[in-house]
Amino acid sequence: MKRNILATAIAGITTLSGSWTATAAEIEFHGDMDNRFQAYTNQRDWFVGGNSGGGTLKDDEPTESFGEVKYRFWAKATSDDKKVTGVFATEIGGIRYGEGSGGDFSGDGVNVETRWAYVDFLVPNTLDQRVSLGLQPVSVNRHVWTETATAAVWKGSLGSGINYQLLWGRGDSSNESGVDSEQDEGWDGADNFAINLNKRYSPNLSAGLFYLYQMNDQIAEGVGTVNSREYELKSIADNSKYSVSSVGVELDYGQETSLGRMFVKGTVIGQSGTIEGVNFVPLNGATNPNTNYDLSTFLGRGELGLQFGPNQLTYTVLYASGDSNEQDGDFDAFIATDVDFSDSMIFQENMTSDDYFAETPYILDKGYFMNKLQLDHKVAANITVSGMIVYNRLAENIALADGSSSKDLGLEFGSKISYFPYPSLELSAEAAYLVSGDAMDALEETALQDGKSDQDIVHVAGRVRYKF
Amino acid sequence: MITRSAVFVFLTLLLAGLVQAVERGHPAKAEVTEVDIDQKVLSLTVDDATVEVGDLFAVLREPEDAGIPVKNLAVIGIESIGKDRAVGKVLFGTMPSVGAVSKRFYGIPAVFTNRAGEPGPATPALKSRFPDLLWQDEPAASSDVPLVRFQVTGRGQAVATYNNTWLVGIVQTDAEERRVGSVEGEASAPPIARLPINAKSLSAFRSGNDYYFAAEHGNKLSFFLVDSSGAVQSLASIEVPRREKVIRMDWYVSENSYYLILNQWNGRRVSSSLIQLAEGKAKAIGFMPLMLGLQDLDADGRRETILGQSFYSEQGFGSEIYEILISPNRPDLDKAVHEELSRYTPVFRVIGAVVRNKPRPLNMVTVSQGKVSFFPAGTEGPHLDYEIGNRVAGTSMTYDVSPELVFSPRQTLFLPNLLVRSGGDAVNIGIPQESIAAEDMIGVYDTRVDWLTLRSGKSPKTQSTSLLTSAPVSPVSGNTGLFFMSPDENSVQNDSFDVETLVYRAAMPAGR
Numbered sequence: 001m002k003r004n005i006l007a008t009a010i011a012g013i014t015t016l017s018g019s020w021t022a023t024a025a026e027i028e029f030h031g032d033m034d035n036r037f038q039a040y041t042n043q044r045d046w047f048v049g050g051n052s053g054g055g056t057l058k059d060d061e062p063t064e065s066f067g068e069v070k071y072r073f074w075a076k077a078t079s080d081d082k083k084v085t086g087v088f089a090t091e092i093g094g095i096r097y098g099e100g101s102g103g104d105f106s107g108d109g110v111n112v113e114t115r116w117a118y119v120d121f122l123v124p125n126t127l128d129q130r131v132s133l134g135l136q137p138v139s140v141n142r143h144v145w146t147e148t149a150t151a152a153v154w155k156g157s158l159g160s161g162i163n164y165q166l167l168w169g170r171g172d173s174s175n176e177s178g179v180d181s182e183q184d185e186g187w188d189g190a191d192n193f194a195i196n197l198n199k200r201y202s203p204n205l206s207a208g209l210f211y212l213y214q215m216n217d218q219i220a221e222g223v224g225t226v227n228s229r230e231y232e233l234k235s236i237a238d239n240s241k242y243s244v245s246s247v248g249v250e251l252d253y254g255q256e257t258s259l260g261r262m263f264v265k266g267t268v269i270g271q272s273g274t275i276e277g278v279n280f281v282p283l284n285g286a287t288n289p290n291t292n293y294d295l296s297t298f299l300g301r302g303e304l305g306l307q308f309g310p311n312q313l314t315y316t317v318l319y320a321s322g323d324s325n326e327q328d329g330d331f332d333a334f335i336a337t338d339v340d341f342s343d344s345m346i347f348q349e350n351m352t353s354d355d356y357f358a359e360t361p362y363i364l365d366k367g368y369f370m371n372k373l374q375l376d377h378k379v380a381a382n383i384t385v386s387g388m389i390v391y392n393r394l395a396e397n398i399a400l401a402d403g404s405s406s407k408d409l410g411l412e413f414g415s416k417i418s419y420f421p422y423p424s425l426e427l428s429a430e431a432a433y434l435v436s437g438d439a440m441d442a443l444e445e446t447a448l449q450d451g452k453s454d455q456d457i458v459h460v461a462g463r464v465r466y467k468f
Numbered sequence: 469m470i471t472r473s474a475v476f477v478f479l480t481l482l483l484a485g486l487v488q489a490v491e492r493g494h495p496a497k498a499e500v501t502e503v504d505i506d507q508k509v510l511s512l513t514v515d516d517a518t519v520e521v522g523d524l525f526a527v528l529r530e531p532e533d534a535g536i537p538v539k540n541l542a543v544i545g546i547e548s549i550g551k552d553r554a555v556g557k558v559l560f561g562t563m564p565s566v567g568a569v570s571k572r573f574y575g576i577p578a579v580f581t582n583r584a585g586e587p588g589p590a591t592p593a594l595k596s597r598f599p600d601l602l603w604q605d606e607p608a609a610s611s612d613v614p615l616v617r618f619q620v621t622g623r624g625q626a627v628a629t630y631n632n633t634w635l636v637g638i639v640q641t642d643a644e645e646r647r648v649g650s651v652e653g654e655a656s657a658p659p660i661a662r663l664p665i666n667a668k669s670l671s672a673f674r675s676g677n678d679y680y681f682a683a684e685h686g687n688k689l690s691f692f693l694v695d696s697s698g699a700v701q702s703l704a705s706i707e708v709p710r711r712e713k714v715i716r717m718d719w720y721v722s723e724n725s726y727y728l729i730l731n732q733w734n735g736r737r738v739s740s741s742l743i744q745l746a747e748g749k750a751k752a753i754g755f756m757p758l759m760l761g762l763q764d765l766d767a768d769g770r771r772e773t774i775l776g777q778s779f780y781s782e783q784g785f786g787s788e789i790y791e792i793l794i795s796p797n798r799p800d801l802d803k804a805v806h807e808e809l810s811r812y813t814p815v816f817r818v819i820g821a822v823v824r825n826k827p828r829p830l831n832m833v834t835v836s837q838g839k840v841s842f843f844p845a846g847t848e849g850p851h852l853d854y855e856i857g858n859r860v861a862g863t864s865m866t867y868d869v870s871p872e873l874v875f876s877p878r879q880t881l882f883l884p885n886l887l888v889r890s891g892g893d894a895v896n897i898g899i900p901q902e903s904i905a906a907e908d909m910i911g912v913y914d915t916r917v918d919w920l921t922l923r924s925g926k927s928p929k930t931q932s933t934s935l936l937t938s939a940p941v942s943p944v945s946g947n948t949g950l951f952f953m954s955p956d957e958n959s960v961q962n963d964s965f966d967v968e969t970l971v972y973r974a975a976m977p978a979g980r
Binding site: 030072074087089127137142147148161163198203256261307353379380382423424468 | 877
């Protein structure tokens with residue numbers, strides 16, 4: 001059996017010269033250059049980016065149109081033997097046309113941010129076990145935690161065909177600004193430990209299991225607050241003590257039928273734990289005096305679909321538990337850590353991904369009960385048109401100004417078209433219209449609140465995106 | 469990826485190091501006294517006090533009772549010097565036995581050969597570039613040390629190998645003298661077929677003197693038969709199933725039917741359809757959420773086994789290999805886990821090849837954009853990378869690793885078009901390269917095909933052919949030859965409706 005030629009040769013050179021010869025790396029340069037355009041909305045202040053619901057409906061229907069640049073670039077240096085990779089990524093923007101630093105006359109803004117910086121390497125003497133260290137994209141579960149964080153991740157496969165991921169990530173530290181805290185030492189930051197197991201049992205069936213344990217002890221930094229609009233763990237990591245466990249299972253099954261290919265996907269997640277050192281502030285502002293809360297939540301998601309010819313019909317149902325009592329010592333609302341969701345164009349992220357109402361699979365602390373029917377049609381391999389109807393409800397009632405309550409957020413109609421004139425260039429457009437339900441009254445400006453919904457929402461956007 | 473300049477620097481360093489070692493002293497001999505097979509280190513007693521760290525020794529002979537052929541040379545690098553002994557590491561070759569006698573390098577012979585491997589005088593440019601080599605017009609009949617060989621492969625280029633096995637890359641043989649060796653077919657090659665559609669992708673199958681083609685154009689797949697006179701007969705046409713992106717096609721021919729294996733990508737996973745061509749009609753008879761490839765598992769020269777492997781954007785390739793069987797009496801596919809090959813994942817990919825010597829697999833072949841790798845049977849042990857040229861032709865598919873991440877990494881799946889042929893004790897692999905403009909001819913494009921010959925227990929041999937065309941060509945999938953295609957821009961003037969597609973066939977090198 002022949003040896004690895006290059007490795008042998010390099011070893012030979014090193015031996016001969018008596019000193020290390022720097023090995024070369026293959027540099028790849030990638031980019032995601034997203035030019036997006038808010039063509040029109042009648043409710044500018046709705047899409048203002050809260051974690052779990054940031055916007056407010058206004059009476060005067062403030063319209064908005066803008067163009068925006070959001071570019072991401074990353075360089076990937078891979079060793080000659082493909083066993084080590086280093087990645088550094090930057091982000092520019094969003095820079096709106098004519099606005100702020102960099103977007104107005106002459107440009108010249110300081111806009112570059114660090115997005116990723118990590119090293120990934122093959123575990124010695126293995127073929128498929130890899131370790132990644134640094135600021136990197138982490139994904140435990142899309143409903144709980146899928147974003148960038150500093151972490152150490154070990155991924156690999158077991159002989160039984162099970163793919164696994166072991167993750168430790170630190171989302172926040174007690175040592176702020178490089179200054180060590182006297183009160184907080186050791187494992188007192190926001191630490192996250194996760195294990196993911198996935199197995200493809202057959203071409204048609206795969207299943208996964210994950211367990212995420214999150215702990216934090218920064219209670220010495222004072223009592224913080226968590227409010228209904230910022231209901232995510234990352235919002236309180238800097239000012240609380242918590243111990244939260246999330247466990248979930250996922251299923252993906254497909255089967256040929258006489259009508260086409262049917263598929264079923266499901267996710268079930270349960271959460272439990274305690275959160276201390278914070279006061280909860282609900283939407284109405286009546287601060288909950290408790291500082292200790294027991295967490296017990298649930299999320300379920302199911303997709304049932306049929307692919308027939310160039311069409312795909314998908315029904316999606318999502319239920320995230322909400323909190324019905326804002327003043328007790330329990331958190332019953334499902335809580336994510338850091339995610340980006342886009343089931344609904346009105347309530348979640350859309351093409352203008354910096355301008356959205358919520359990034360979470362739930363609304364406020366009231367959970368979410370979403371039913372969505374979507375039809376995708378491929379006009380050609382590079383052109384897809386989609387239409388969808390989304391019925392948005394809260395899982396728990398929200399109190400309205402007239403003393404009544406409601407779960408009805410409204411019925412949303414949406415459409416999208418995406419066209420790839422070249423494999424790396426996307427031209428897309430989307431439009432959505434929400435016929436608001438009465439629960440939207442709680443999210444209207446105070447002058448409009450009367451127990452009934454008063455404002456529907458229109459969103460029209462597009463983008464030109466080059467990815468390489 | 470090794471660039472040509474990197475190869476040159478590497479060669480220079482290697483040779484300079486060797487020559488430096490040579491110049492320091494006269495021949496020295498050493499006997500192996502201890503070996504550690506796991507660490508590949510050994511101890512030597514040296515009869516020469518001037519041995520230094522960095523010296524290289526080649527094993528001259530094994531002890532008479534070891535039963536190891538003399539030709540199993542090993543190269544040992546000295547890593548430390550102790551009292552009355554030196555500790556070395558096997559850099560190349562098999563671990564020698566205790567009692568084996570080794571000898572320090574006293575010079576590095578080099579030979580320059582033409583494309584057929586016949587020795588000849590080295591070009592002045594090559595000599596000036598490597599002045600310390602001991603250039604020979606022909607290799608000595610019996611040499612104690614490995615040989616640096618520069619074998620011409622194409623225009624002004626040669627493969628540099630060391631002891632016939634260190635495939636270290638290509639070098640320019642002469643900056644002025646562009647034609648080193650003869651390139652087969654100096655004139656542009658004529659197309660073997662002219663298809664009346666503007667094909668986006670194509671798959672070819674040769675049956676006797678006839679060719680079957682499946683062409684993707686627009687949302688359609690069209691099938692053609694081209695006879696030996698070049699006459700084109702349109703056989704059938706069908707909509708691209710699900711209108712998903714076609715990423716790879718292959719012909720599968722059973723005793724009484726022709727099938728097209730169609731691999732498609734929907735942004736998240738690869739799936740395949742089997743399209744049967746019978747009685748003038750094309751019909752999709754099966755669908756699988758797997759990427760399918762054809763293999764010659766019984767080494768009879770025919771790739772008649774369909775293997776499948778899942779590919780999802782989140783997971784990459786799946787860990788199990790399936791064998792796909794077409795039910796003769798019903799339009800359906802049966803699948804079963806191929807347990808033997810599944811053990812070889814993650815090394816083995818269905819888009820590569822298993823190169824088999826009965827009764828067990830000999831090697832796995834995997835391909836990335838820049839290189840072809842040979843893996844031993846099983847998942848353990850080192851592998852051999854073939855890096856001649858970093859422009860292996862094929863198609864690529866770039867995808868987000870996780871579509872659900874707003875900011876997700878991107879990866880590329882490279883889909884090569886290799887021709888793997890096995891038979892007897894040899895396996896031939898044709899590796900097409902991307903077209904490049906011929907430097908010395910205007911309007912001519914040169915598409916090189918590197919051919920590797922593998923024989924069990926022997927070093928890989930290389931040979932190259934060139935296909936000269938008037939336009940850049942892209943590879944066509946096919947298991948009965950290496951085919952290329954290009955749109956015929958001139959046909960616009962003849963036919964106002966569409967551009968025709970020209971199909972070429974690469975010649976096999978002589979002696980295959």
